[in-house]
Amino acid sequence: MKIYLQLLAIAATAIIFNSCKNGGSVQGASNSAEFEKQLQEKLINAKEGDVIELPEGTYNISRPLILDGIKNVTIKGKGSDKTVLNFKNQKDGAEGLRVTANGIVLEDFAILDAKGDCIKIEDVMNVTFRRLKVGWTTLHSPSNGSYGLYPVGCSNVLVEDCEVFGSSDAGVYVGQSKNIIVRRNRVHDNVAGIEIENCIDADVYENSSFNNTGGLLVFDNPDLPVKNGMRCRVHNNKIYDNNTNNFGPKGTSVSEIPAGTGFIVMATNQCEIYANEVNNHNSVSGAIICYLTLKKPYKDTLYDPYCGGISVHDNNIRRGTGNIDQSVNFGQLLSALFGDKVPDIVYDGSVNPTYKNNDGSIKEDQKICIRNNGNVTFVNLDMAHNNKNMTTDISVMDCTVPGWQDVKLIQ
Numbered sequence: 001m002k003i004y005l006q007l008l009a010i011a012a013t014a015i016i017f018n019s020c021k022n023g024g025s026v027q028g029a030s031n032s033a034e035f036e037k038q039l040q041e042k043l044i045n046a047k048e049g050d051v052i053e054l055p056e057g058t059y060n061i062s063r064p065l066i067l068d069g070i071k072n073v074t075i076k077g078k079g080s081d082k083t084v085l086n087f088k089n090q091k092d093g094a095e096g097l098r099v100t101a102n103g104i105v106l107e108d109f110a111i112l113d114a115k116g117d118c119i120k121i122e123d124v125m126n127v128t129f130r131r132l133k134v135g136w137t138t139l140h141s142p143s144n145g146s147y148g149l150y151p152v153g154c155s156n157v158l159v160e161d162c163e164v165f166g167s168s169d170a171g172v173y174v175g176q177s178k179n180i181i182v183r184r185n186r187v188h189d190n191v192a193g194i195e196i197e198n199c200i201d202a203d204v205y206e207n208s209s210f211n212n213t214g215g216l217l218v219f220d221n222p223d224l225p226v227k228n229g230m231r232c233r234v235h236n237n238k239i240y241d242n243n244t245n246n247f248g249p250k251g252t253s254v255s256e257i258p259a260g261t262g263f264i265v266m267a268t269n270q271c272e273i274y275a276n277e278v279n280n281h282n283s284v285s286g287a288i289i290c291y292l293t294l295k296k297p298y299k300d301t302l303y304d305p306y307c308g309g310i311s312v313h314d315n316n317i318r319r320g321t322g323n324i325d326q327s328v329n330f331g332q333l334l335s336a337l338f339g340d341k342v343p344d345i346v347y348d349g350s351v352n353p354t355y356k357n358n359d360g361s362i363k364e365d366q367k368i369c370i371r372n373n374g375n376v377t378f379v380n381l382d383m384a385h386n387n388k389n390m391t392t393d394i395s396v397m398d399c400t401v402p403g404w405q406d407v408k409l410i411q
Helices: 002-021 032-044 329-338
Strands: 023-025 051-053 057-060 065-068 074-076 083-086 095-100 104-107 110-112 117-122 125-130 133-135 147-152 155-160 163-165 170-175 178-183 186-188 192-197 200-205 208-210 214-219 230-235 238-240 261-266 269-274 277-279 284-289 308-313 316-318 345-347 368-371 378-380
Touching (some): 032 051, 032 057, 032 065, 110 117, 117 133, 125 147, 133 147, 147 155, 147 163, 155 170, 170 186, 178 192, 186 192, 192 208, 214 238, 261 269, 261 277, 284 308, 284 316, 345 368
Parallel strands (some): 023 051, 051 074, 057 083, 065 095, 074 104, 110 133, 125 155, 133 163, 147 170, 155 178, 170 192, 178 200, 186 208, 192 214, 208 238, 238 277, 261 284, 284 345, 345 378
8 A cells, every 4th residue: 555655656746747847737826926926937937838827817917927938838717707806906017917928828817907018928929819818907097007918029929819907108118119919909998908019010809899988099100119109000900989088197198089089099100990980979089180180299200100002991980979088189179160060070181291202292101091881070280381271171082002911920
């Protein structure tokens, strides 16, 4: 009997060793502290190709989780409502989970109430966020972290089937990245629902963005390492009821978004917005503006602050019936010009002189085109000339710009 028990112990030790060697499960923890210790050890000792499985349960995490430099690691739970990592009592660190390793897959768990950003992925090739639940349980608080899902400086980014809420900047933020797909996510109760910033080649489709301040943003900002984003397609999304008061930190770009904004395209090129449902926004359903509209100085000599090659077509747009948000400059401007009858689509009318032909016409690939969006109202603010030639004639915007191919993720 004694020999039999010894053999069992040896076999169990071998199983545990092999499990750890190949990632294995974090299991057997009797409390949150033990779970956190085991998980931190798994991340520190991870090897290429590991699959780290998280058990069912709610665990309080006190310090940031970090995976650095180990390629092709998968972290997976038992489901976004079954495996919950709660950072409400986080003692230090700027993120809940931070990854700087290529080939990362995160799926089927939740990260809540991080001290800073919930999940930050930086300078990574090939990253997948799948079936995650990420956010802050106290909604609309300026003390919440800036970003829920935050890949920056990455390539081949896939964000799918996630729920993100409560961010004081953007729920799903993809910045300075290339080759991006954001699809089938539920994004709500953030300042900005989805933000694509200074990115090249992004497809954003079949998402639901609601109860944010602004539903969806495609921005280019100055003074960033990656310049002048382009080629973003936003299609087949449901963008609705984004009338939450802006609770973003003052001084950020998103703090200038009026509550009641459907989508904004700012200072980017080759952006196509089509086949979306854009409904019930009290300030503006859609806006196409240059960075100069914000009246913020910048030093970046390579930055192009203008929009070019923008096509907004075949959307179903219906504005809201509530009051315009006059707490920010853009809302004040719209209210001063239009009272409570702001047009559905607002274009500031600014054109980069380099986008023009010798005869003054705009080059085909740099036009702003708005067509087939139903019975929408429109205004070109002509802000470059202090609204001198402002017009509501949408027929002059009936044009097309050259299209581009679907984003293909390169694995």
